[in-house]
Amino acid sequence: xxxxxxxxxxxxxxxxxxxxxxxxxxxxxxxxxxxxxxxxxxxxxxxxxxxxxxxxxxxxxxxxxxxxxxxxxxxxxxxxxxxxxxxxxxxxxxxxxxxxxxxxxxxxxxxx
Amino acid sequence: xxxxxxxxxxxxxxxxxxxxxxxxxxxxxxxxxxxxxxxxxxxxxxxxxxxxxxxxxxxxxxxxxxxxxxxxxxxxxxxxxxxxxxxxxxxxxxxxxxxxxxxxxxxxxxxxxxxxxx
Numbered sequence: 001x002x003x004x005x006x007x008x009x010x011x012x013x014x015x016x017x018x019x020x021x022x023x024x025x026x027x028x029x030x031x032x033x034x035x036x037x038x039x040x041x042x043x044x045x046x047x048x049x050x051x052x053x054x055x056x057x058x059x060x061x062x063x064x065x066x067x068x069x070x071x072x073x074x075x076x077x078x079x080x081x082x083x084x085x086x087x088x089x090x091x092x093x094x095x096x097x098x099x100x101x102x103x104x105x106x107x108x109x110x111x112x
Numbered sequence: 113x114x115x116x117x118x119x120x121x122x123x124x125x126x127x128x129x130x131x132x133x134x135x136x137x138x139x140x141x142x143x144x145x146x147x148x149x150x151x152x153x154x155x156x157x158x159x160x161x162x163x164x165x166x167x168x169x170x171x172x173x174x175x176x177x178x179x180x181x182x183x184x185x186x187x188x189x190x191x192x193x194x195x196x197x198x199x200x201x202x203x204x205x206x207x208x209x210x211x212x213x214x215x216x217x218x219x220x221x222x223x224x225x226x227x228x229x230x
Contacts, residue, residue, distance in 0.1 A: 034218070034219065041224050042202060042221040042223045045218050045220055100145075100157060101157075103154060
């Protein structure tokens with residue numbers, strides 16, 4: 001059975017802190033790993049990672065994939081209160097169709 | 113434009129009602145999905161449509177009936193639901209990676225329909 005495990009499940013930090021969120025996966029026919037940010041409603045796409053060791057960066061967020069060790073990390077530097085959300089990691093194992101298996105998410109709370 | 117539009121945003125229905133959820137995208141994506149998300153849980157895949165054909169059904173009860181009338185629209189017909197079916201129903205779409213020569217593609221989600229079954 002496909003499995004995605006995120007840690008920690010929740011995290012409380014102060015503005016300006018740097019956080020690292022972890023995601024490990026065990027899926028058959030792995031294609032890619034995706035990170036989403038979910039506030040009140042829909043998950044918002046952040047990154048898609050397909051190759052090991054290549055960092056993807058968007059502003060204060062960055063992410064990297066290790067296909068040998070089957071994990072990914074999401075880093076957020078200089079956190080802001082607007083970063084407070086659930087961060088979801090999902091592994092795509094469906095070939096040409098997405099069969100996204102989601103982790104339980106990390107609830108990040110950034111306090112002023 | 114990376115927008116996936118879902119209607120209605122909220123829906124309250126009785127256990128004997130028949131209702132439909134709608135999803136629309138105009139990004140030319142050929143794969144569309146329905147996910148169900150309960151509170152404090154991750155989204156769970158229900159159905160995948162690829163080129164308007166149902167390709168994955170994750171053993172979803174028949175009281176949920178998906179329909180893909182064309183490549184831009186995806187419906188979820190609801191009938192005789194139970195209170196435990198109350199959840200956020202999310203639609204997503206992606207470009208079929210076959211079109212992109214095997215390159216993987218992002219999946220974008222709609223804002224969801226908050227369904228309450230009473």
